[in-house]
Amino acid sequence: MGTQSPYPWAPGFYPGDRPQVVTSRFQYEDAHTIERYHATGGYEGFRKALTMAPADVADEVKKSTLLGRGGAGFPAGTKWGFTPQGVWPRYLVVNGDESEPGTYKDRLLMECDPHQLIEGCLIACYAAGLSRCFLYIRGEMALAQERVAAALNDAYAAGYIGTDILGTNFSVDIVLHWGAGAYVVGEETALIESLEGERGMPRLKPPYFPAAIGLYGKPTIVNNVETLSNLPFIALNGSAAYTAIGTETSPGTRMIAVSGHVKRPGVYEIVNGSTTFRDLLFGDEFAQGMREGRELKCFVPGGGSAPWFLADQLDIPFEGRAAGSAGSMLGSGAVMVMDDTTDIPAAALTLVKFYAHESCGKCVPCREGGTWLYRIVERIVAGDGTDADLETILQVGQSICPGNMPHASSERLGLEAVPFPYKMTTICFVGPSAYVPIHSAMTLFPEEFESRITKREVRRLIPVSAAAAAGGGS
Amino acid sequence: MSRLTDANVALAREIIARYPKKKSALIPLVHLSQEQNGYVTEDAMRHVAELVDVTPAEVYGTASFYEMFRFEPTGKYLINICGTMSCALLGAHELMHHAEHTLGVKAGSTTPDGLITLQHAECQAACTEAPTLQVNYRHRYRVTADDFDHLVDDLRSGKLDSEIPPHGTLGRNRQHIPVDRAVGAVHPDDVTSGPVWLEVSPS
Amino acid sequence: MSDTVSAENDAPPVDPNAVAITVNGTPITAQKGELVIAAAERAGVYIPRFCYHPRMSSVGMCRQCMVEIDTGRGPMLQPSCMITVTPDMKVETDSPVAKRAQEGILELLLANHPLDCPVCDKGGECPLQDQAYTHGPGESRYVEAKRNYEKPIPISDHVLLDRERCILCDRCTRFADEVAGDKLIHFIHRGNLTQVNTFPDEPFASYFSGNVVQICPVGALTAKPYRFKARPWDLAQVESTCTTCSVGCRISVHSSRDQVLRHQGVDTGTDSVNWGWLCDRGRFNFEAIDADARLGEPLVRTESGHQPTTWAGALALAKQLIDGADSIGLIGGARSTNEGAFAWARLADALGIDHRDAQLGDGLPASVLGLPRATIDEAANATTVVLVGPDLKEELPVLYLRLRATAEQRRLRIIEVSPASTGMTRYAWRTVAYRPGSPSEVTKALGAADIAEQLAKGDVVVVAGRSNLAESETTAMSVLSAVLAAVPDAKILPALRRGNVVGALELGLAPTDSDHDALATLRRAADGSLDLLVLLGADPLDDCPDTDLARRALAGAGRIISIDTFPSASTRHADLVLPAASFAEQSGTTTNLEGRVTRVTQKVTAHGTSRPDWMIASELAALLGHDIGFASPEAGTALIARTVPAFAAATPAALDEHPAGVVTGPVTGALPAASSADAPPNGYDYRLVVSRKLYDGAVNTAMSPSLAPLAVGAAAHLHPADFDKVGLAEGTEVTLTSTTGSVVLPLHPNANVARGTVWAPFNQPGATVNELVDASAPVTDVRIERLS
Structure with missing residues (x-):
């Protein structure tokens, strides 16, 4: 550790020798200013789009097969096409509420290159006929708020936003909206509720698919920050230039954060589809392997909600289908790595606690089940668990996710993989996400739970990682 | 008032x-x-x-649904220490333990001088820079025990006044939509036709 | 005629809205747009549920109704309250996966639910308890500490909330939001700590608060008037119709040990008037039924005041009074059943009584009932409703709910024509605020381009009543005529308030003309030219807008017979008081403002020796040598159907078949011509507007301990700008003076009051504002003076 990004203004970012679609300006400390943006080709993609018919721009985006970066991985251009014919107005809502554990990239994009995001919004609005844009930024990101606010003010002044933009008949307002702290608002229907001034509780799909019934009940496109940040490149260089990067099913690049017990935790813009987890965790361009003298125990491949992988899965490419059949998902582009010092039940507890805490309370399995799971796991970690507790965890889990639960294969345990996804009794994925980590932990490291119960260890301070726990624990 | x-x-x-x-x-x-x-x-x-x-x-x-809203008096500085997985793997619990010791208050409370409120927090989207904390939602990265003590000293001495506004202030600047550029908001039910630029594309 | 009313039950040959689905392997026919949970229920398959309520939007929160639904892509676990049927859909409510899900949810719901069923009011009628038995896992593995909250906290005057029992189904909060429009209870906090609560110190002060108790699927919400009074298995119940106002909500009356203990709303499904909702006044005024003050025996005036007598003695005296009178007036009947009103009308016919009126100068001419009449459903589904009448929220609360709901969904546009802001103003598309007595302002406003365009758009229903009791009926009619002139093809929904006023008027207690109506009768009594005044449940001193006239009438009438449930200001003047059976103490039928006839049903023994109105009329008729023609309420219902053309369809058999009632048709007629001239000001400063509040001095409210304290009290209200002009502190007492009299009232600023007018609530505890009103004057102008 101790390694720092070459660009201190972009903490954790390492460029490497790879194509840069969305991070090309991170090298400049003043990338967030309109001057630097202009000097580096900024708003050229938008200007080019304005010379094309909106439908042609939309078509170009569709041909790029740009996949949504929020977690679901749905093609953005296709999503735009789901708005019902003849229903107006249509809105663009930008999901800048990044808060999935392990995920760190949208914040960088907003802090370092806000104009790129704004340009992406303008292109989307123009192409899909979206007449008002709301840029919903997570409340706890003060710097991102400031940078985006300043960029919006400059872009309005420069004539990129507002009425009759650049002398055309294209007019749109982009409104910066402050979130106020609720993980679940990252779910698109909850985001819409929040934007309407309500409690951020997810709506049910069906019937509330935002493209049909979204903000104020009107067709609404909800796109993630990173997704939109790709649009200036696609508009300027064309879809062919974009699909030339990455694989057929996963074109372009995507941003990945690797954190935890690695030598060089960082944020990397990777070529989509072809990079393996082994590259990410051990490659010199990436995380550079485990901390000195330590070995990989397991890792969370796609944000806190994803089932865990073992060393057995290192050679799987960072690609949605491959991860899915191996028993997990890629989610929001976040890998959290645990080495052999990790206390597995305690590590799982941090995530169970997170999702229990972040339950919105709307549906029963999540509201009651999440907290129940948290209480049991907390007791087990404290050394007060019973054998019945382990069974109860599985039964409560079944009430949240009935049927087979996805998990990775393990040669050590002789386990076959159960592919993603799970079934769920909840409205959204927050409830299942409280069960996923404890299920992964218990499935892949059963002995750590059994020993916890038979030993009845009781410790005041619970160190998650023995190596990091300077002052206490085993 | x-x-x-x-x-x-x-x-x-x-x-x-x-x-x-x-x-x-x-x-x-x-x-x-x-x-x-x-x-x-x-x-x-x-x-x-x-x-x-x-x-x-x-x-x-x-x-009351949202965590940033506090319904009781809060310190001028709200220190949120992240305790979610990546930070926990790299010593967040120990950092919190240290912070409680340094400040002399438990997480969830405010120092007697009313300056600092200390809190547990969940993921702050800075996982590669663990362990992290935020002071009034401004990040501090890879925080060691010493870093924390220096931070508290700086807050107490006012050294960070220009960088970190008092709790409640989200941004030091704001969006202002100039009146002559604003399209304006229309009640959704009062919009009956599609946007003009879809009808006639520029030549 | 019974054929026509039963036609809707005959299965049509091919239903274009039919959707064929399979539930648990059995083919059933669902309706297009129907939710799976509802379609299954109609087919006899009950899917457990907590948050689903057929009269509110689905939220899919509790997840109890999860079933497996296969639309061709394999079975998917789905909440059946959120999924609408599609052709060939296969639903499994009982499959292993569905059952596991349902059991799992129940276990989770019970995790934090206290096991205090033995001391819970809901025990025995609790959906959670019941479904835990039928669909639950049998035992709980939950060993953690349960959520802990302060035990029941009051959230309103009537309702207590036990947050530990709450399962957060969103029924009460959804009701407050989408049904009542009183968003005063809300989910607060998040996740496992979510609770329902009010804003600190701002109670759930809704006129409809009792509904949340009824729809709560657990014992979290309880009503003070019922708490700990009985266990569900000790209650017996009958279905009836609330007669508190003329909306005629269907209710079930619950009693134990011959005492009425609660009313619950009933939803009769299709054609339901109230959709199961009730206002708090109708829900809780059962308390008056066995109030101590009830009249329990006939009273006769003696030198030492009223003395009890026997019914035989009382009826003999009544015969004597009637025999000795050349001129008789009969006022009242709107509180009777149809049979009671009909019996008294038959008796009045036999005695040749020309002066008769079921209203008290506070309504509209009975000829309004002759106009093409709308139902509540027609009004709610109209393109436009023109509201020219009382504040519906205060006078006809459930009609307010029905119209508010569709207006809020923007399916209906309401044009409100009113001299003051009302509970509906917030939901009105346009408000025409006119100065009382100025029909020309109304004509002009309705002619505006946007309003005229709206009125031309589709069906228009005019809700017509009395917006101001400080103006003459003629003045009120001039405004209504101005409205009807703008929408000549509109249907009318009469907004007359008293429970059975429409029935009483249509069954023979309407005056032939304005020379024989209540005010004319009172004037004659005041002149000393009326030998006998019969008050059939009428209290002119409290209820007639012209208090001075009522006072002079009661003093000037030769003799007075009062038939009533409670002693009142007016019964004190009576020579003979006959105790009447009240609601729930007699059976029969009633007619609501739509003309809908429904049954009211006896549940408890009548208080003391009190008798139903029809029986008193029948016995009196016999003594006088006449015959009202029936000897039981049922026979009365049948006789009405046989002899009153408008009521021909309301046969006992038809009423048995249709609990939601039979809508009687209006006899077509026309309104008398009304003046369109504006009333000139008479030199005083402010024009007076008097209207009713929900909680007032009405006897069943005043005699219900839970409701009586809620009356707002007599006061005068001014627009804040006018109030500032007067320059007094809020609540300072002032003298209001009109040409008729003066009263002292506290003065308040009120933004709902129009500039230049003063508003005062009618019949409130405190000073009698109607001392200021001369019912024959077009309008009432007043002067406001400081007390010296």
């Missing part, structure tokens, strides 16, 4: 005007009240209710 000041009411009206429906301004306005008062007071919620034309119960119902 915990209703919004005249200046903030003017700001509130500017914010309300950006949304097709008034209630959308509820959360930004509660932020504004927290910026003014340091926390969210009952009078402020009543005032916000008037401004966006809802009941105080609706304001409270929405506001």
Whole structure:
């Protein structure tokens, strides 16, 4: 550790020798200013789009097969096409509420290159006929708020936003909206509720698919920050230039954060589809392997909600289908790595606690089940668990996710993989996400739970990682 | 005085005007009240209710859902120490233990001088820079025990005043949509036709 | 005629809205747009549920109704309250996966639910308890500490909330939001700590608060008037119709040990008037039924005041009074059943009584009932409703709910024509605020381009009543005529308030003309030219807008017979008081403002020796040598159907078949011509507007301990700008003076009051504002003076 990004203004970012679609300006400390943006080709993609018919721009985006970066991985251009014919107005809502554990990239994009995001919004609005844009930024990101606010003010002044933009008949307002702290608002229907001034509780799909019934009940496109940040490149260089990067099913690049017990935790813009987890965790361009003298125990491949992988899965490419059949998902582009010092039940507890805490309370399995799971796991970690507790965890889990639960294969345990996804009794994925980590932990490291119960260890301070726990624990 | 000041009411009206429906301004306005008062007071919620034309119960119902809104007096600096997985793997619990020791208060409470409120927090989207904390939602990365003590010293001495505004202030700047550039918000039910640029594409 | 009313039950040959689905392997026919949970229920398959309520939007929160639904892509676990049927859909409510899900949810719901069923009011009728038995896992593995909250906290005057029992189904909060429009209770906090609560110190002060108790699927919400009074298995119940106002909500009356203990709303499904909702006044005024003050025996005036007598003695005296009178007036009947009103009308016919009126100068001419009449459903589904009448929220609360709901969904536009802001103003598309007595302002406003365009758009229903009791009926009619002139093809929904006023008027207690109506009768009594005044449940001193006239009438009438349930200001003047059976103490039928006839049903023994109105009329008729023609309420219902053309369809058999009632048709007629001239000001400063509040001095409210304290009290209200002009502190007492009299009232600012007018609530505890009103004057102008 101790390694720092070459660009201190972009903490954790390492460029490497790879194509840069969305991070090309991170090298400049003043990338967030309109001057630097202009000097580096900024708003050229938008200007080019304005010379094309909106439908042609939309078509170009569709041909790029740009996949949504929020977690679901749905093609953005296709999503735009789901708005019902003849229903107006249509809105663009930008999901800048990044808060999935392990995920760190949208914040960088907003802090370092806000104009790129704004340009992406303008292109989307123009192409899909979206007449008002709301840029919903997570409340706890003060710097991102400031940078985006300043960029919006400059872009309005420069004539990129507002009425009759650049002398055309294209007019749109982009409104910066402050979130106020609720993980679940990252779910698109909850985001819409929040934007309407309500409690951020997810709506049910069906019937509330935002493209049909979204903000104020009107067709609404909800796109993630990173997704939109790709649009200036696609508009300027064309879809062919974009699909030339990455694989057929996963074109372009995507941003990945690797954190935890690695030598060089960082944020990397990777070529989509072809990079393996082994590259990410051990490659010199990436995380550079485990901390000195330590070995990989397991890792969370796609944000806190994803089932865990073992060393057995290192050679799987960072690609949605491959991860899915191996028993997990890629989610929001976040890998959290645990080495052999990790206390597995305690590590799982941090995530169970997170999702229990972040339950919105709307549906029963999540509201009651999440907290129940948290209480049991907390007791087990404290050394007060019973054998019945382990069974109860599985039964409560079944009430949240009935049927087979996805998990990775393990040669050590002789386990076959159960592919993603799970079934769920909840409205959204927050409830299942409280069960996923404890299920992964218990499935892949059963002995750590059994020993916890038979030993009845009781410790005041619970160190998650023995190596990091300077002052206490085993 | 915990209703919004005249200046903030003017700001509130500017914010309300950006949304097709008034209630959308509820959360930004509660932020504004927290910026003014340091926390969210009952009078402020009543005032916000008037401004966006809802009941105080609706304001409270929405506001209490979100963690950034605090309903009791809070320190000038709110220190949130992240305890989610990546930070926990790299010593977040130990950092919190140290912070409690340094400040002499338990997580969830405020120092007797009213300067600092210490809290557990969940993932702050800085996982590669673990362990992290935020002071009034401004990040501090890879925080060691020494770093923490220096931070507290700097907060106490006022050294960070220009960088970190008091709790409640979200941004040191704001979005302002110039009147001559604004498209303006229209109630969604009053929009009956598609945008003009879809009808006639520029030549 | 019974054929026509039963036609809707005959299965049509091919239903274009039919959707064929399979539930648990059995083919059933669902309706297009129907939710799976509802379609299954109609087919006899009950899917457990907590948050689903057929009269509110689905939220899919509790997840109890999860079933497996296969639309061709394999079975998917789905909440059946959120999924609408599609052709060939296969639903499994009982499959292993569905059952596991349902059991799992129940276990989770019970995790934090206290096991205090033995001391819970809901025990025995609790959906959670019941479904835990039928669909639950049998035992709980939950060993953690349960959520802990302060035990029941009051959230309103009537309702207590036990947050530990709450399962957060969103029924009460959804009701407050989408049904009542009183968003005063809300989810507060988040996740596992979510609770329902009010804003600090702002109670759930809704006129409809009792509904949340009824729809709560657990014992979290309880009503003070019922708490700990009985266990569900000790209650017996009958279905009836609330007669508190003329909306005629269907209710079930619950009693134990011959005492009425609660009313619950009933939803009769299709054609339901109230959709199961009730206002708090109708829900809780059962308390008056066995109030101590009830009249329990006949009273006769003696030198030492009223003395009890026997019914035989009382009826003999009544015969004597009637025999000795050349001129008789009969006022009242709107509180009777149809049979009671009909019996008294038959008796009045036999005695040749020309002066008769079921209203008290506070309504509209009975000829309004002759106009093409709308139902509540027609009004709610109209393109436009023109509201020219009382504040519906205060006078006809459930009609307010029905119209508010569709207006809020923007399916209906309401144009409100009113001299003051009302509970509906917030939901009105346009408000025409006119100065009382100025029909020309109304004509002009309705002619505005946007309003005229709206009125031309589709069906228009005019809700017509009395917006101001400080103006003459003629003045009220001039405004109504101005409205009807703008929408000549509109249907009318009469907004007359008293429970059975429409039935009483249509069954023979309407005056032939304005020379024989209540005010004319009172004037004659005041002149000393009326030998006998019969008050059939009428209290002119409290209820007639012209208090001075009522006072002079009661003093000037030769003799007075009062038939009533409670002693009142007016019964004190009576020579003979006959105790009447009240609601729930007699059976029969009633007619609501739509003309809908429904049954009211006896549940408890009549208080003391009190008798139903029809029986008193029948016995009196016999003594006088006449015959009202029936000897039981049922026979009365049948006789009405046989002899009153408008009621021909309301046969006992038809009423048995249709609990939601049979809508009687209006006899077509026309309104008398009304003046369109504006009333000139008479030199005083402010024009007076008097209207009713929900909680007032009405006897069943005043005699219900839970309701009586809620009356707002007599006061005068001014627009804040006018109030500032007066320059007094809020609540300072002032003298209001009109040409008729003066009263002292506290003065308040009120933004709902129009500039230049003063508003005062009618019949409130405190000073009698109607001392200021001369019912024959077009309008009432007043002067406000400081007390010296």
